[in-house]
Amino acid sequence: MNLDEALKTFVIESRELLEGMEDALLRIEQSPGDADLINAVFRAAHTIKGSAGLFGLDPVVEFTHNAENVLARARAGELPINAEFVALFLEVCDHMRTLVDRVANGGDFDVEVSDRSHELVVRLQAFSPAGIPAEQKPMLPSSSPDVVAETADEASTETGDWHISLRFGRSVLKNGMDPLAFLRYLTTFGTIVRIVTLFDDLPETDAFDAEECYLGFEISYRTDADKAAIEGAFEFVRDDAQIRILPPHSKISEYVDFIQSMSPDEIKLGEILIRCGTLTQNELDTALRTQAEEEAAGEAHHPIGEVLVAQRTVSPAVVDAALQKQKALKENRGGDSSMIRVNADKLDEHINLIGELIIASAGIDLSAIKSGIPELLEAASVMKRLVENVRDSALQLRMVQIGATFNKFQRVVRDVSKEIGKEIRLEISGAETELDKTVIEKISDPLTHLVRNSMDHGIESADVRLARGKPAYGTLRLNAYHDSGSIVIEVSDDGGGLNRERILAKAIERGLVKPDELPSDDDVYNLIFEPGFSTAEQINNLSGRGVGMDVVRRNIKDLRGSIDIETTAGQGSTMRIRLPLTLAIIDGFLVGVGNSSFIVPLEMVVECVELTQEEVDASHGRQHLNLRGEVLPFIRLKELFDLPDVPPPAENEDDDDDFGLGNADGTRDEGTSTANARYEVDEELAFLLQPVKRENVVVVTYAGKRAGLVVDELLGEHQTVIRPLGAVFNGMEGISGFTILGTGRVALILDVPGLVRRVASDDVRKNRAPSTHRG
Amino acid sequence: MENRITSPGGTPAFAVEGEFTIFSAAALKPEIVAAVRNAAGQAVEIDLAQVSEIDSAGLQLMALAKREAAAAGRDLSFVRPSAAVLDVLALCDLASFFDVPASSDNGDPRPAQRDPS
Incomplete structure (x- = not known):
């Protein structure tokens, strides 16, 4: 190990230790008697001092040494562990982080840093008046x-x-x-x-x-x-x-x-x-x-x-x-040695290769089917299964628990509540929920903004709270859970909730909403994500400047996620972020529309039903379907993407191969092709009774809302390696990416969240003004 | 870093300047050995006034020089040790071994503050 490498390890480990130290300090505040916690703080300081000593990082050693002395006395029960102690050591912890950062940036300890060191040392010594035990002084005995x-x-x-x-x-x-x-x-x-x-x-x-x-x-x-x-x-x-x-x-x-x-x-x-x-x-x-x-x-x-x-x-x-x-x-x-640090780039490369492997294996699968050789078919299916396993385990490598990210907010909540003078407690649940590391890294900032926003605007001041019959301290809740292929992160507060009237008034004032419009609650609440939108009467340095919520939404959209708001006046609000579990590879459901193929993320597919002529008639052109007594809005993908009709239906029956994947019929998954199977059995009869080819509806769900996608053909499950669309296609609605099929053809990945939202909002608008109906 | 053979006060002397560490040890070894072996007089002085930094490698060379001098029957003395040298000798309790005065005439006897950069 050369010195640079070792120093890098020192920086990484020190940062981890400091994180643990901060965490322990915040927990000490709640349970001051816990000896394990003060030990953890002490150990962190001690270990950092030790490693810093090996590298001759004297400024770090000296400063940490002073902190350690006070900690040693606290550990021995000689000093009280109170709020003052925690506050001081949180500052010490921050300063140690600064020192470590300086080390990481080439060891430039300037006057500013040493002044701060000195200031904190003075305060540490003031805190521990009896001074440093003589035998612990880091001075050498005199040379005599x-x-x-x-x-x-x-x-x-x-x-x-x-x-x-x-x-x-x-x-x-x-x-x-x-x-x-x-x-x-x-x-x-x-x-x-x-x-x-x-x-x-x-x-x-x-x-x-x-x-x-x-x-x-x-x-x-x-x-x-x-x-x-x-x-x-x-x-x-x-x-x-x-x-x-x-x-x-x-x-x-x-x-x-x-x-x-x-x-x-x-x-x-x-x-x-x-x-x-x-x-x-x-x-x-x-x-x-x-x-x-x-x-x-x-x-x-x-x-x-x-x-x-x-x-x-x-x-x-x-x-x-x-x-x-x-x-x-x-x-x-x-225990330590069973963990390995791996460079994230290597992991990315690995996952990219597995993406290529999946595409290649799909190609082999297709050739095997075409060849019809039983041995080859069996070998291909075994390989396909193994590739799926490899994919799952590779993606698992990138999965990280969200707990560490949540725990960072202990500090944020503590500091911000001090700053704005409100007593706020943070409750965390679902910390063990896992999601992709890249997603976790990118969600941290938006989450911070939401937390600050909730604390600043959501939770009322203590007297208002008491007047409303709520406990004087506010509660902020962070929660995470998995839900149909996405991870949901909730930031909730028990504050006053969003003020619909005020948002609407502000929106009308800014011309975002016409005065005679009657937008739905959801539409109103979503206005807070508009750029430059703020209803705060007082602007402070936390939030209220109207910068931020739009950035939050944009960041979340970049992650192919969405955010929605649930709020009850006087009771509080919940910001709910939904994110895809992974950004790389998904299980897809392949459907055919006209001559094109589309992928629907399988986790969002609920079921597939036939769209019969009777139902189309019954809907009276209103794009709604009666699904077992429930109203289901649907979208015709053919209309949405303006796709040409396939050649005349009668001809189409013999022309399946034109689809490229059409001949995959026989090998479709049992479960997903029921609709088609029935269709084939009744072919003759169906043709006689209904000369128009029947369509299928893929029922999808997102964020608790359902919608139907009308497609021509159901082509079964497909391992989908997500490729991002180029910049040219940015902002194109309804499409979130593309993938390459085994045949080498391209299939577009449907943006189900966007489509579901579109149907839902269309719905609202239609009720209000039928003339805006999209044609 | 420059090592010169100078003769202050008539005694043949070798001066180590700058770093007396692993980075310079390989180059210094033959020079020190030569200085001790080829010294004209009985007494050999090695001047450590300009040593800015010394580590284990430097310390070993000092020991080697001492042994070399003993083998050649010469009197070796280390003169004017810098603060960095004194610091290390104090750490290893070698001041008396090398017969170095605990404090020298060139000033601060306290351990030198090491520059981390």
């Missing part, structure tokens, strides 16, 4: 050996020190790591009491390669941190160095083992340990003598340890606990 000796003397009366033995691998320097950086890092959370630097491995002058590392250190180290933290310091060099860490009060046997394992020259290492102050001369003598005696008695090395354990009466429980802890740590690591 006398002072070091003094501290060492004190040590004998204290808890005892760790012993760390380091032998760095030859390649450490070449790998961009400096052993001294690890020592420096150790000084950030403890004190190096004694250190002996070993040059014993320095080769002969000629063999000496200045770029290889020959260093070793024996360190006596004092810290309150645990073994995991010390091990963590050497995380980056773990595979590249021999590291032995002996806890305070270790058994002499462990030192004996250690001495034996490290060096053939036992006496020398023993002496080094004495120089380090880790062992007394007496202890070393005892250890070596015991060992010598045992050897003389002809016993193997193994029992020595046991004898010594017995001598020192070390409690087995302690050892057990230590083992358990290490095991847990190992398992934790195992």
Whole structure:
């Protein structure tokens, strides 16, 4: 791993840690007694400090160190964890993010940043008046050996020190790591009491390669941190160095083992340990003598340890606990390593290739059918199934839970509610709902805008709320769920709801609506998405400037989604965003109209029914159908897209092959071709009774509304790789993309949401003014 | 970075300037070894006043020079260590090993603030 790569990883990990830290802080506000949460905050700060130390990012280390000290005291229960604490640490968290951003941008820490660091440090110290515990200061002991000796003397009366033995691998320097950086890092959370630097491995002058590392250190180290933290310091060099860490009060046997394992020259290492102050001369003598005696008695090395354990009466429980802890740590690591970071571009490329694979497989399928060779047909169908599985699993790779995005709003809600002086709570549900990563990235901004809008305009001030008999605090709800192939994200508030009259008045004033018009509720509410439309009486820096809601709608439309509003005066409103689950590949339903083919997203298809002449007659030209007692508006695609009629119906019966896919009849899915099957059985009779070819209606649903699409032919399911339309076709209604069929022909993908909306609004307009009926 | 052999005060000296790190170590090694071996007099001085940065690689070279001098029977001393050098020697408790005065005449004995950029 070169240094740039490692630094990149540091930035990514730090950002993740900071996210976790912010999340924990926000939750602490609700449950201040939760030790896990404060631990999580502490760990995040500690880990960032540690990694920053490895890269020599002193501004980060220094700042984080101060924060960590306060956190350590809070964790120990010495400081109250209150709103003030959380507010301060949210600022600390933000500043750490700034620092990490600076690192990501090349490590430019300017005056502005250091001033801010300084300001926060002063506030941190004010918060923790007793100051920083002396032994945690990241300063080195002064270079004078006398002072070091003094501290060492004190040590004998204290808890005892760790012993760390380091032998760095030859390649450490070449790998961009400096052993001294690890020592420096150790000084950030403890004190190096004694250190002996070993040059014993320095080769002969000629063999000496200045770029290889020959260093070793024996360190006596004092810290309150645990073994995991010390091990963590050497995380980056773990595979590249021999590291032995002996806890305070270790058994002499462990030192004996250690001495034996490290060096053939036992006496020398023993002496080094004495120089380090880790062992007394007496202890070393005892250890070596015991060992010598045992050897003389002809016993193997193994029992020595046991004898010594017995001598020192070390409690087995302690050892057990230590083992358990290490095991847990190992398992934790195992969990981490089962995740892989993958470049999003690689994933996109993978999905594109699978798109091509699907098209190719459709082509093979078609050739197999034409050839009529049973073996080939079977092989093709097996392959088709596998390709479908591959497609599903590939798309699954891109699926991300929306929870992380939702959690970001905890902070937004907290900050905005402080800013506008309203108490607002955020409730989140459906956080485990998954959707495509690209979609999640693009939905974050519109969602932020909706949340702010709801808080600012939706939720009333506390006194108004109380007057209306509602609790003083407002509630904002974020919810997500899956619904017929789309994901629905709801932003709801329990505020005053949209004011229909005011919106309408404003719209008339702006000339968006004619004064004599009587638009439907939906139409009125949708006006708030018009560019520059705002009914806010007060403009503030959050919203109300009329910029934004139109951008929200445009962003959502770009994702092939839609937004609608449900509002009850005095009770609140819900903004409901619907988005397609994926932007790449869908299950489609292929239909034929005239000589053209169209794809309807399969998830939106409810059923297929025949459109009989009686029904057409019964509708009296009103484009409505009686579907089991329900009124179903329908659209004739042939009229919509102005397609020429197919050759005369009688001729058409023998001319199926002209359709390209027409001969797929025999292999259609059982379930979807019932209508056609019946049609074929009754062919003769049908022809005699009704010389006009019968049409089929594909009933589709979107956002709870149904509509019928009148088509000539139902051609069955089709794996659809969505291709975007070129810029020329932008704004073309009714079409959302195209795909390539197995034959190489193009099929247009119908924009069902748009079509359903068109029928619904036509409906309204028709009731109002029949003359506007589209011809 | 430039390394010159100068003779302040008559003692043959080798001066390390700028970075005394992995980036310069390979180039410095033969020069340091040569300076120690080919020194005219008994006493050899290596001037560390202009060292802006030193890492493990530099430290190793100092150890190598010391051993080389001992083998050649010469008296090697490191003179005028910069703040960066003192910082590292303090960290590794090597000040007495290299016989470097704890504070030097060129000023600030405190550990040098490292520039992150």
